[in-house]
Amino acid sequence: xxxxxxxxxxxxxxxxxxxxxxxxxxxxxxxxxxxxxxxxxxxxxxxxxxxxxxxxxxxxxxxxxxxxxxxxxxxxxxxxxxxxxxxxxxxxxxxxxxxxxxxxxxxxxxxxxxxxxxxxxxxxxxxxxxxxxxxxxxxxxxxxxxxxxxxxxxxxxxxxxxxxxxxxxxxxxxx
Amino acid sequence: xxxxxxxxxxxxxxxxxxxxxxxxxxxxxxxxxxxxxxxxxxxxxxxxxxxxxxxxxxxxxxxxxxxxxxxxxxxxxxxxxxxxxxxxxxxxxxxxxxxxxxxxxxxxxxxxxxxxxxxxxxxxxxxxxxxxxxxxxxxxxxxxxxxxxxxxxxxxxxxxxxxxxxxxxxxxxxx
Numbered sequence: 001x002x003x004x005x006x007x008x009x010x011x012x013x014x015x016x017x018x019x020x021x022x023x024x025x026x027x028x029x030x031x032x033x034x035x036x037x038x039x040x041x042x043x044x045x046x047x048x049x050x051x052x053x054x055x056x057x058x059x060x061x062x063x064x065x066x067x068x069x070x071x072x073x074x075x076x077x078x079x080x081x082x083x084x085x086x087x088x089x090x091x092x093x094x095x096x097x098x099x100x101x102x103x104x105x106x107x108x109x110x111x112x113x114x115x116x117x118x119x120x121x122x123x124x125x126x127x128x129x130x131x132x133x134x135x136x137x138x139x140x141x142x143x144x145x146x147x148x149x150x151x152x153x154x155x156x157x158x159x160x161x162x163x164x165x166x167x168x169x170x171x172x173x174x175x
Numbered sequence: 176x177x178x179x180x181x182x183x184x185x186x187x188x189x190x191x192x193x194x195x196x197x198x199x200x201x202x203x204x205x206x207x208x209x210x211x212x213x214x215x216x217x218x219x220x221x222x223x224x225x226x227x228x229x230x231x232x233x234x235x236x237x238x239x240x241x242x243x244x245x246x247x248x249x250x251x252x253x254x255x256x257x258x259x260x261x262x263x264x265x266x267x268x269x270x271x272x273x274x275x276x277x278x279x280x281x282x283x284x285x286x287x288x289x290x291x292x293x294x295x296x297x298x299x300x301x302x303x304x305x306x307x308x309x310x311x312x313x314x315x316x317x318x319x320x321x322x323x324x325x326x327x328x329x330x331x332x333x334x335x336x337x338x339x340x341x342x343x344x345x346x347x348x349x350x
Contacts, residue, residue, distance in 0.1 A: 046242035067221035
């Protein structure tokens with residue numbers, strides 16, 4: 001049976017997680033793999049309607065996603081996950097729970113994120129309208145041991161994708 | 176791709192859910208299908224550590240399981256679920272959320288369950304030591320539209336299994 005794996009994109013809002021993760025999922029599907037995308041919107045609807053954005057709630061949310069990712073992986077389904085994943089404890093949990101796991105940090109400096117602000121969220125967070133906003137009113141702990149760091153202020157999504165594919169190939173995840 | 180399905184065993188504690196579900200999972204695996212067992216113990220550890228046994232918490236728990244079951248099914252994985260599922264609203268939710276779904280009610284009269292009481296739970300519930308115990312201090316709403324009712328006070332687990340397999344074949348779920 002085809003073995004699944006999880007590629008987990010983390011980084012702040014606006015760093016490009018959804019863009020790169022969507023491209024990755026399409027790429028893997030085109031290679032004939034079974035793929036599920038797990039992201040905040042999907043999961044908070046189906047798994048975590050009860051949860052808010054406190055540190056505790058964020059942790060529980062990520063633990064659930066890790067459980068589901070491993071369940072899918074062991075049945076041959078690849079998971080492309082994209083979550084801010086702001087705390088080190090969460091990343092440790094994922095690495096310990098998911099057997100075939102690749103952690104990719106999409107790094108983008110805060111000043112660039114604030115300047116771009118595609119969704120207008122940083123403006124609102126800076127104005128105090130959004131609480132628990134990662135990078136402004138909530139911490140983003142610097143990743144200690146990602147498998148790959150991609151600088152999305154510099155690299156295009158296509159370049160980022162290529163680097164992640166190299167990582168997955170190097171880990172022996174791609175058939 | 177092989178299509179998955181969910182067979183959902185419901186009924187009170189001691190009615191035989193785990194026994195029949197385990198046999199079913201083994202049977203399906205022996206046929207070469209990919210199978211996941213989802214039951215209260217597994218799920219409350221990985222998905223629902225935060226939840227108790229109030230009607231609201233039970234509902235949320237079942238909704239999460241249904242979400243995960245459908246995720247597995249659409250990737251070709253069969254799910255054998257066993258949950259008390261005491262409320263009609265839960266069963267409706269499952270039927271609406273899971274595309275290929277078979278609901279099996281394992282029925283056993285309460286007096287038989289109390290007499291057997293393999294885990295000693297009914298004794299404790301009747302003594303008032305367990306709150307929210309389905310059938311004693313919490314309701315079990317009579318299933319309105321199960322696909323199959325198995326009388327586990329009368330039928331052996333093997334006979335119950337045969338009847339469920341007939342149901343799955345009749346629904347076109349078995350390849």
